[in-house]
Amino acid sequence: MTSKILAERYQVQRQLGKQTGRQTLLARDLQTQKLVVIKQLFLGSDFEWQDLKLFEREAETLKALDHPAIPRYLDYLEIDEPDSKGFALVQTYVEGKTLEEHLRSGRTFSESDVKELAKALLEILSYLHEQNPPVIHRDIKPSNILLHSRSGHSVGQVYLVDFGSVQNQAAKFGGTITVVGTYGYMAPEQFGGRSVPASDLYGLGATLIYLVTGLHPTELPQQDLRIQFADRVTHINSNLIDWLQWMTEPSLNKRLSSAGESLRLLKNPRQIDKIPRAVQPPGSDIKLIKNSDFIEIVIPPQGISLGLIALLAPPTLYARNISTLASIPMNSWIYKLAITVKFLIIKISGTYVCVVGVVFLFALFRELRLRIDRQKISYGSHLLGLRWNHSKPAPRQDICQLEFRTTVKSQDRSSKAFEVIVQAGDQKYRLHGNRLHGLSESEIEWLATELSQWLGVKIKRTSTDKIDEW
Template sequence: MKNKSLEKSIIAAKYKINYLLGQGGIATTYAAENLETKEQVAIKVLSLGNLNNWKNLELFEREAKILAQLNHAAIPQYIDYFQEDTEDTRNFYLVQQLASGKPLSEWIDRKWRPEETEVKELAIQLLEILVYLQQLTPPIIHRDIKPQNIIRQADGTVFLVDFGAVQDVDHHTVTGGSTVVGTFGYMAPEQFRGKASLGTDLYGLGTTLLYLLTRQEPDRLPQKNLKINFRSYVYLEKDFANWLDKIIEPAAEDRLTSAEEALAVLKGEKKLTFLGIKKNQSKKARRGAIASVTKRKSQLIIEIPGAWNYSSSCQFIVSLVTTYNLIWLLIFVIVIKSGLLQIAGFNLLLLGLIPLFCFLLGLGTLVYFYQLAFLNLKIKLDEKFLRVEKSAKLLNYRNLSHKEHINNLKRVRITHIGEPIFKNIWTTCSVETAYIIVHFGLFLSRKEQQWLVTEILNFSDFILLAE
C-alpha cells in the first residue's frame, strides 16, 4: 500500500509540506517549511498502516535515535521526531535540515561526467564522513551507501543522507543477527547474511564511485571470481585503481579495515600493501604496535606482551598498588607485634582487622594488575575453538586459561571500565562468550585496541560492538 500523499498539508501545526523528495520501501520523504522559523526541512514519514513488519518501525526509530547523536557538517542536522494520529492510521515523522543539492544519481541522469580527480575528491569527502561515524562510541555503520543517498551541491560539496539502514552496536548480536538491509549492487556480500563490519561501508563507497566512473549500475559490470572487474570498463590511474580494487573486495577480511585507513591510502599518507605472504599464513604488525596478529588460512592469533614492558601507566599502577599493600601489611604486623590485640576490647580487635581487610582488598587488585604486567597473553581463534593462553617465559609458565567452542562467541567490542571515575579514560578490548568475558589490551592505545577488535571481527565476520 502506497503512503498517502501529504503534499501541501500542515503537520503538527508547524510544518508545511511543499513537495515530494523521494519514496522509499517503507517511508516517504518530503521537503517542508518550518512555519515558525521559515527553515527548510526534510520530513521522513512512516505510516503505521503501511507496515508489514514491526522491524521497519524499529529501524525508523533507530534512525531517529542515532541521528539525534550526530553532529557533522555533511550530515543534515536532526531536528525532531514525533508521531501523530490521523482518522485511519498513525504516522511517525523524522525531521532534519534539508540538504540542498541533488543526489549523485540525478547528476548522472543530467549528463554529469565527473573526471577521475573529481571522483577522488568526492571519495575523500565521503571517507571523512565515514571516519567520523566509525570513530564514535559505538561506531556507526550506514549500510546503504549509494548514489541516491549522497547529495551533491554545484560546488562539489556532498552530504550523506538516509540513515534508515544504519546499525549501531546496541542492535547486533551473533546469535540474533541483524536485519538484511541495503541496496542490491551496492551491498557488501556480508550484508546478505545480516552481517556488517567497518569495511561494509567501504564496499558501498567503492561501488558508488564505480557508478560515477562508468555510469553503469555495479551489478551490470563484468565480474571475475565474484568480484567486479571494472578495469576492462574504465581506465584509471594505477594507484587509484588499486585502491578501488581493495575496497570492493567481496571478502570483508580482504578489504581495507576502516575508513581511516582507506582515507590515508587515498591521500598517499599510507602505502597500499599487497602482502607478499605464503598462501596460508600472514603476520601483521602495525608500525609502533605492541601486539602482533598472525593469520593463517583458518586461524587468527593475537599476542600481547606483559604491559610492564611497554606501559609507564602500568608500571605506575603496579608500583602504587604494591606500595599500598605493603603499607597495610606493615601496619597489620605492627599491630600484631605490639601486643595490643591481647588487651580485651572490641574496638582494639577492629583496630587489628581494619589493616588486614584493607590488605586483602588490595591483594585482589594487585594480582589482577600483576597478571596484566608480567604475563603474556595469546588469543587463538579457529573454525572450532576460542583459546586464551597466559605465559611467562622467565618462570617457564604457560596456562590455557580458557577454551570454548567458537559458536559460543556472542560479541566483540571495546568497553569502558572503571565507571564512573575513569569511564572516559580506561578502555579495554573484550570478547564475550556464552560463559565468560575475556578482557585484554587495557594498556594499549585506543587505535591499537580498535585494530585488534577489527581483526577479530573481520576474521569472525561479526560487527564491532562497544559501549
Template sequence: MAEQVLKERYAIQQQLGKNAGRQTWLARDLQTEELVAIKILTFGADFQWEDLKLFEREAEALQSLSHPAIPRYLDHFEFQTRKTKGFALVQNYIEAKSLAEWVKLGRTFNEDEIKQLARDLLEILIYLHGQNPPVIHRDIKPSNILLGEESPLDQKLSTLNKGGWEGQVYLVDFGSVQTLAAREGSTFTVVGTYGYMPPEQFGGRGVPASDLYGLGATLIYLVTGTHPAELPQEDLRIKFEPKIYLSSDFVDWIEWMTEPDLKRRLTSAGEALKALEKPGEKEGKYSVVSKPTGSKVQLKKDRNNLEIIVPIHWTDVNGIGCFSIVFILLICFCFSLLLWILIMQFISHLFGISILSGFGGYLFLFIFIFLSWVTIKPRNRLRIDRQQIYQRIYFNYNWFGYNNMPPSPRWAICKLRISDIYYNKNSRVGRNIQIWAGIREYKLITKDLTNGEVDWIAHELSEWLNLPIT
C-alpha cells in the same frame, strides 16, 4: 499528504521521494519559516514492525550526530490524519541533487573530481566510525550522496588550480544505520542495496569496512555509469572497465575498497584516506620487502599475491624430487657428452691433430660437473594468490621441478604455525613454518635458515594472511 499540516507546525508542500513504505516530503516549518525534510513511515499494507525499529534507530542516531555534511535532526513524532497514521522524522532540508541524479543528467566526473568526492566522504565516515559506539551507515550508494552546485567563485578557483570539483558533499538517509553497541547473539536486519553492499552485510551485521565497500562501489558507478549489480563479477569481485582515464594506482585503490574478503579489504576510513593520498606506501607494487641482511630467501608480495622462495637442502627433497634429480643428471650427462664430442671434433678439424683428445675426458667431466652444479639447486616456492595456495619444489631457474602439494582454495587457509625439527628426541636442528588449508599442510622447510629469517617469514605470512602464529 500535500497541503496538510503535521503537529500543527509542519506544512507539507511536495513529495521528494518514496521507497519501501517510506515517503520523504518537503515541508515548511511554520515557526521558523525554514524548509525541512520530513521522512514518514505509515501503517499501510506493506508495513512491518522491523521498519519501525529501523525508523526509530535512525532518529536516535541522528540525534547523536552533529556534522555539516549530515542532515541535522530537528524532531520526530507520531501523527494521525483522517486517512493515515504513522511516524515522522524531521530533518533540515538540503537543496542538492544526488550523484544518481547528476549522472542521469549527463554529468561526468574526471579522476580528480572523483578523488575529491572520495576524500570528502571518507572524512564523513571517519566522523561516523569514530563515534562511541561507531555508527555504520550500511547503505552508501549514489542516491544517498548529495552534491551541491559550486558557486561561480568555486568554478574559477577550480579552473585556476586544475583541481577537483569542489561542490559540497552530503551523506543522507540513515534508515539502515547500525551501531556496534549490540551484544553478540542479538539479531540483525539485512539491509542495504544489492551491488553496493559487501558479502558480510548479507549476514545482517555491518562493520566500518562495510561502508568502505559501499563507497568503492559508488565510485565504480561514477566511472562506468553502470550500477555494480549489472557489471560482471569474478570470485565476487566487481569487474569494471572505466569509461574515463584512471591511473593504475587509483584503480587498484578502488579494487582494494571493494575487496569481497573482509580480511583483505581496507579496514578503516582513515587507512583508506591515507592509501588514497599516498598510494603504495603500505603495500608496494610486487616489490621485495625488507629482510635480514644476507638472507637468500626471496619474499615478494602485494595486496593480491604473496610468493616465498626458500633454498632447501638435498636431504629435504622427497622421492619425486630424487627422480627429478636423476632425470636432470641424465640430461646433463647427455648434453655434456654431446658438447664434448663437438668440441673435440672442432679442435681436431682446426689443428688437424687429435693429440688434445687425451684430456678430453677431463674436459667432459668438467662440463658435466659444471652443468649439474648450475642446474641442480633445490628451492621451495610457495605462492598464494586470490584463488589458491600452491607449492612447488624446483631446481635453479625453474627449469625442472615438481608440485610438492596439490593446490588448495585460498579461503581454506585456516592455520599458521611454527614447529621444531628434531633429528632425535634431544637434538633440535631447526624450525618449520606450516600453513594449513583444510587438511593439507604446506610446509616451508627452514632447516638451513636462521631464527631471524624464520621469525621474519612467519611474521610476514601472519600479517598478510591475517592469521595468528601458533
C-alpha cells in the same frame, strides 16, 4: 498536499519520494521559516515492526550526531489523523542533487573529482565509525550522496543522507538478523546480516566504481565475487584502480578495514605498478611472492658448507685415540684413567653428534619466512612441517620504519654485515646478511627495495662500527 500542515507547524511543500508504507516530504517550518525534510512511516496493512525499529534507530542516531555533512535531527512526531497513522522524523533540509541524478543528467566525474569525493566521504565515515559504539550506515550508494555548490575545480559540498538502514555495533548482537542495503553496493557479509565499518567502505568503493564506469556494479561482470571494472577505465591511474579493488574486496580479511587507513592509502598509494620492479641478484635462491594482498620472503635452507663438514672431525679424532687402548696394560692406572676418559668421550661424543645432527637438519631443511599482509607482519621458521615464530606477529598498521643497516667490524674495516629491519611498534623483524644466513649485500638491498615499494615506506640507511648482534 501543499496546504497541509503537520503538527500545526510544518507546512508541506511537495513530495520528495515515496515507497510502500513511507513517504518523504519537503516542508517549511512555520516557526523558523526554514525548509525541512519529513520522513513518514505509516501504520498500514503492510506495516512490520522491524520497519519501526529501523525508523526509531535512525531518529536516535541522528539525534546523537553533529556533523556538517550529515542532516541534523529536529523533531520526532506521532501522526494520528483520520486517514493516516504513524510516525514522522523531521530533519534539516540539504539542498543539492544526488550522485545518481548527476550521472543521469550526463555529468561526468574526472579522476580528481572521484578522489575529492572519496576523501570527503571517508572523513564522514571516519566520524561515524569513531562514535561509541561505531555507527554503520549500511547503505552507501549514489542516491544517498548529495552534492551542492559546485564551483571552479571543486566537486562541491558533499553530504551523506538517509540513515534509515543505520546500525551501531552494539545493536548487532540482538536476537534477529536484518539484511539491509542495496544490491550491488552491499558487502557480501551484509547478506548474512553482519555489518562492520569495512562494510561501508565496500559501499563507497562500489559507488566510486559507478562514477568511473557509468555502470551500476550489477551491470558489471564479476569473478569470485570481485567487481571486474579495470578494463573499462583506461583513463584512470592504476593506483586508483588498485585502491578501488582493495575497497571492494569480497573477503573482510583482505579488504581495507578502516576509513582512516583508506584515506591514508588514497593520499599515499602503493606504487606497485609505477615503480619498476627491483631485479633479483643473479644466483639468488630467495623466493619472493608479491601481490596486492601480501608480500612474502622465503629464505631457503642454508645447505651444507665446509664449516659444517668440519664439525664432523672431532668424533673421528676421538674414535682414533680410543682405539690405542689395546696397547695399555689392563691393571695399570693409566688404563683405568683411559677407560674413564673413554666413557666421558663417548658421552660427550653422543651429545655432540646430536647437536651436529640438529645443525645439519636446520641447514638442509629449515626455511625462514617474512610475511606481511593487510592485517599483520610475521617472521618465523618452517622445518619439515613444523612452524615457529622468531618474533610475535604485529598489526600491519604498526609498521613505522624500514631500515637498511650496515655494520662494520672495528678490528677489520673490510668486514661488513648487512641487514634489513622492519619495525612495527616495539617489534623488530630482521633479515640478516652475515654468516648466519649467508645473504649477500645485493640480496639485502633487493629485499629492502621490494619491501619499500610494497609498503610505501622509505628506506632509512644507517651504519654502525661494532658488531654486537650477530
